[in-house]
Amino acid sequence: MWESDGGLLARVDKTKMPRHVAIIMDGNGRWANCRGLLRNAGHVAGVKTLKNILKTAVNLKLEALTVYAFSTENWKRPHTEVDFLMHLFSDYLEREKQEMHENNVRIKFLGRTEDFAPALQKLMRESIELMKNNTGVKFNVAADYGGQDEIIRAAQKLAYRVKAGELLPEDISTQLFEDELDTFGQPPVDLLIRTGGELRVSNFLLWQAAYAEFWFTDTNWPEFTPEEFIDALVDFGKRSRRFGTLNN
């Protein structure tokens, strides 16, 4: 089992915890460049951060954590970097899956999978299978993920159901649409964190973040700590969420 973060967690008011936190893990390349290292060294360092943040999420008993690992647009990077990221992703799953399982984590992948190497796709399926009965943190890894792509795939599935005569166009509701998204059955995103200093959403969880609170930091992902993660959660607890109403 992962050891507890001790006093750190005590800062969070459990009654004001988000159910679902999403993170755009950005700034790996810049972190490396600042140190005269290759961008890939930043990705390696970023994996260590991810492990620490997942551990904190487990200790906090967070319901769902979604991380943006690779976007549909990231294929446009030089193929050496794309290849490196693919290998890192495989190594991470291979190395961490058992420990995640022992910590009751339930892994899921958001996005397309068909363009990944067959061996990686197999590893993804095995990881899902291994953890499928776990009841702890729902850990969603968005890989070859784009919010627009996810919405289009959902729309296509519904269009086929209409074409097959299973549904009428007017039957399509928010709920029915959500059921076709990669995050089906999970709560909407309450808190969206972006590291690395950019103030944009970069095609992440466009539907699910409809009423998310945003939290941005200049810290590059390799330097993001459990302490700063807790800062974000504490700040979230102070937000007044109105969802369009006049309450709070």
Ligand code: IPE
């Ligand atoms: C985020 O870091 C990781 C991925 C997109 C895979 P970047 O690689 O985007 O790092 P910067 O933004 O160039 O510093």
Ligand code: IPE
């Ligand atoms: C978003 O970061 C994608 C991931 C963190 C995986 P990018 O670095 O790709 O986003 P842009 O290009 O700065 O918008």
Ligand code: MG
């Ligand atoms: Mg970036």
